[in-house]
Amino acid sequence: MPSFKGEFEHSVDSKGRVAFPAKLRKALSPQANEQFTILQGIEPCIYLYPNDEWEKVEEKLAQISSFSKRGRTVKRNFLRSAEDLSLDKQNRIPIPSHLKDYAGIDGTAIFIGNGEMIEIWSPEKLEEIDSNLSMDAYEEMFEQVMSGNNPEED
Numbered sequence: 001m002p003s004f005k006g007e008f009e010h011s012v013d014s015k016g017r018v019a020f021p022a023k024l025r026k027a028l029s030p031q032a033n034e035q036f037t038i039l040q041g042i043e044p045c046i047y048l049y050p051n052d053e054w055e056k057v058e059e060k061l062a063q064i065s066s067f068s069k070r071g072r073t074v075k076r077n078f079l080r081s082a083e084d085l086s087l088d089k090q091n092r093i094p095i096p097s098h099l100k101d102y103a104g105i106d107g108t109a110i111f112i113g114n115g116e117m118i119e120i121w122s123p124e125k126l127e128e129i130d131s132n133l134s135m136d137a138y139e140e141m142f143e144q145v146m147s148g149n150n151p152e153e154d
Contacts, residue, residue, distance in 0.1 A: 003027060003116075004115060004116070004117065004118050005113040005115075006023055006024070006113050007110060007113075008021035008023065008024065008110070009109070009110050009111075010108070010109055012100070012105060012107055012108065013092075015094070016095045016096070016100055017092040017094050017095070018093060018109045019091060019092050020087055020093050021111050022091075025087075025091060028050055029050065029052055031052040032050035032052045032053070033086075034086050034087040035051035036051060036054070036087075037051070037054040037082055038083055038093070038096065038099060039078070039079070039081045040081040041103070041119060043129060044102065044103055044104060045121045045125065045126075046095065046099050046103050046105070046119070046121075047117055047118075047119060047120075048117060048118040048119075048120055049116070051084075053116045053117060056116075061075055081098065081099060095120070103120065103121065103122055103125060104122040104124060105120065105121075105122045108122070108123055109121070109122070110122070110123055
């Protein structure tokens with residue numbers, strides 16, 4: 001199982017391609033075969049799942065009932081922007097224009113390893129999110145999540 005971690009900033013070229021960070025590439029499992037699913041994040045960022053980890057997400061989605069309004073809505077909104085892609089020969093990924101627009105990514109993209117997946121942010125959106133979180137609030141969240149005592153996980 002890969003464990004993506006770290007933060008990496010790269011330029012986005014005029015065709016929407018961005019170099020995939022070498023340290024993150026080293027963490028890819030051979031089963032991923034340099035294939036990814038890219039989609040709109042819950043926050044104003046992009047999620048990038050290696051193929052083997054995306055299969056686990058699809059297994060969870062398959063357990064959600066399409067017969068309930070909540071199930072249909074979650075699946076529809078989570079999957080509507082998803083696209084499959086792979087690294088090119090220069091180890092770049094093409095970011096689809098609708099995802100770049102959603103995340104506000106223009107000339108620079110920030111990759112953040114998030115365990116089994118990678119988040120891609122615009123520097124401005126990441127700064128905005130970070131500035132809205134006080135150290136005290138982060139400390140409280142961290143304690144709740146890491147202690148397993150988290151009644152209202154967001």
